[in-house]
Each structure stands twice: as structure tokens, then as C-alpha cells.
Amino acid sequence: MPFPEDSTDRPPAVLHVDGLCFDYPQRPLFQRLTATIPGGVSLVLGGDGSGKTTLLRLLAGELAAQAGTLQINGVALAGDAWAYRQLVFWVDPRTPDHEQISAMQFFAQQRLRYPDFLPAESERLAELVAGLTLTEHLAKPLYMLSTGSRRKVWLAAAFAAGAVVTLLDDPFAALDKPSISFVQRFLAGMANDPARSWVVAHYDVLDGVPLAHVIKLPG
DSSP: OOOOOOOTTSOOEEEEEEEEEEEETTEEEEEEEEEEEESEEEEEEOOTTSSHHHHHHHHHTSSOOSEEEEEETTEETTTOHHHHHHTEEOOOTTOOTTTTSBHHHHHHHHHHHOTTSOOTTOHHHHHHHHHTTOGGGTTSBGGGSOHHHHHHHHHHHHHHHOOSEEEEESTTTTOOHHHHHHHHHHHHHHTTOSSOEEEEEESSOOTTOOOSEEEEOOO
16 A cells, blocks of 8 residues: 655644654664644554654653654643643553453543543444454453453454544554454544544554555664
């Protein structure tokens, strides 16, 4: 799939990244990274060790940049960190948190944070859960689930949250083929949404998903 080129017909920007700088000790990573990310699906493309996860953590406001600014629809992280983070959905898929609660309880927690999170009785939420083959696992504590099933819980929550910016780190990892296909179809359906931005970190292009923007990381 060819990468999109900058053009005047791109959707309006949702997320502005300006002059972002971040280094680990003895490892420079981002030097004045600037990007204008529109609605639809955008790709952070890079191999292992290129900084994909670090960039998502920076965009989420979970990790503090050493310089630069981040804004979502005019809300600056530096000016109002709480309001900025309320506009972003992000769960590190490797997190050990939430092990003692069920998927249903995790969804209920997220519903308190995101006002547009789908109601528990929503048919759309049931479709997301079924599409990710999670129905039989909803009441189980997360520690009882496989790595793939826990990742499906994070994905279902991301798809249900209604956040302005959703950050997905390698969303196909540890998934079965039907779930991979479901995620691809879901993202393809979000590709023309001008108001919401889906930022996906992956090592390859996204099959069947039209891209609004690509940030290609070296390495």
C-alpha cells in the first residue's frame, strides 16, 4: 500500500506534534519530531527498537518529553495535562495492571473516564466483544486470560471508548487470524472519520486499511 503524501485535501489535523525531543541515557531517539496527524488511521512505522512504543507513550502523556509540544484539538498537554489525557485512549498491551479484575470491570472503569464509552448493554459493544472472540471470557479475572485474550480486552476497550485519539501498539500481536481480520476491518471502517485519530504502531503497512498519515521511524 503506498504511503499518503502531504496534500491540501488531507483531513483537518486532530493531533499536533511540534519539536518533540526524547532521549534515553546514551541513546538519542527523537530530535525535534514534528507531525500533523489528521482524523482517520495513521501509522507509526518502524522495526524493533525504533521507538514506536516510546512515541505512543509520549503522545499519551504517560512519558514526559524533554522538549516539544503536543496538542489535541487545541488542548495542550503542557497547559492542561488532565484534559489532554481525557482525550486519549492508551493501554500498554504489556501492562501487568488490572490482573485482578474482569474484562467487564475494566470496561466499567473506562466508562467512568470516557463519557462516550459504549454502554454495557450496547449491541455495538456486544459486536466488538464477539468479533474479538471475548464473549466467554468477560467475567474472568484478567490473570486467567492468555496474552492474546488480554490484548483483545485492551482492543475492545479502545474500540468502545470513543476517544478523540486512540493509540494502538502492535494491535495484531498474539491474536488469532479471525481477530486479526476483525481488527483490520474495524480500522478500515475508521479510515474516513475526520474527527477521531487512530494512531497505530506497527512494523509493516496495514493491509486493507487506508492511511491518512505515516510517521516512519529510522531503524
